[in-house]
Amino acid sequence: MDCLKNLKELVSELEKFKFETEEDGWELFIKLVSERLACGASSFFTIDENKKIISFARATGPHSGEITGVSFGYTGVVGWCASNRKDLFVKNTKGHPLFSGKVDHITKFETKSIMCFCCYYGETLMGAVEFINPKNKPEFEDADFDTVKILLSLMSRIAYANKLEVTVKHLNDKAQSTINNLSGGFIGVDLEGRIIFFNPKAVEILEIKEDYMGKSYSELEKLAPDMKEAIKDVLVDNKIAKRMEFFYSLGGGRHKKIGYSTMNIKAVDGSVTGAGLIFQDITNL
Incomplete structure (x- = not known):
């Protein structure tokens, strides 16, 4: 014993x-x-x-x-x-x-x-x-x-x-660094619809102060309905958009023309782990 x-x-x-x-x-x-x-x-x-x-x-x-x-x-x-x-x-x-x-x-x-x-x-x-x-x-x-x-x-x-945990953390840190340094805005959600990426450029383009990290992507409805629907199309219907556009209202009569594409977020093994939307302000283009 x-x-x-x-x-x-x-x-x-x-x-x-x-x-x-x-x-x-x-x-x-x-x-x-x-x-x-x-x-x-x-x-x-x-x-x-x-x-x-x-x-x-x-x-x-x-x-x-x-x-x-x-x-x-x-x-x-x-x-x-x-x-x-x-x-x-x-x-x-x-x-x-x-x-x-x-x-x-x-x-x-x-x-x-x-x-x-x-x-x-x-x-x-x-x-x-x-x-x-x-x-x-x-x-x-x-x-x-x-x-x-x-x-x-x-x-x-x-x-x-x-x-494995250290490797995954390293890959996540690397991915986060890459996303944060994108020239365009990027919003990513997991399969449950929780926002896991919202890079600084996205905040800059959308001119917002509210923190959306960790929230449901449905919260984007009040910010930009077209953006929320684009992400929903990927998550629910696996419908990928390429070089699409919508107008984003800033209030006070101001608008921005947004060019965007959507994608599946995939793991190293190729399995789908979420949806992503990358976008740019193309108002003056």
Whole structure:
């Protein structure tokens, strides 16, 4: 029961992880596991399968500063794991054929027991984690290996989800920057009709002060009925307009001639995620 309780606590800690980069996340992971299993040292390696290069990305232990950033070819325990895409548990390194001892020779550290695990994003091998020398017993036990294997499966999913979130945010930021710098006005809505883009040029052309972001596109009815109908045509009937025009009333007898086109907003995979309207003031053209 104590083992199960400990595992549940570790899972709970993992699920609370917040990090900016992949390496930051894996550093949190090896620190958490090292603390709970009382490890003498641990490392997270990045792996380049094309060049067959392994690099110490993050490390804990007395020589972490010396080894972080060091790269080497496929050799030793982690090299075997990378080459075979399998985890490896070496209870006692003495005389073991896969233990090279090269890092020990450089750092004067003595590795006695070691667990090494492959880290995946889907089918892609992106790294490995290694845990060395339990402080409270002569060597790691099978239960330790099984515990880390379970935690690693969860951590891989968390890290991959974080990677996707960062990628999506980057794409959204890039899209927002592009839209904000368009020479024409742009209004975009999602499939529920909520306004998700309303760039500065649109505000300038329409000469408005009201903030429409987050509102239903139906709110555009009082601003420009033709604009609202054009967006509705895309959302409801998938009717795309090219180089159309309407007159926009500013009140006080003032009008602008607006040239516009509409489009579907699509995700990277091609699926439709909303509707967009791009327009310009063509009064003086």
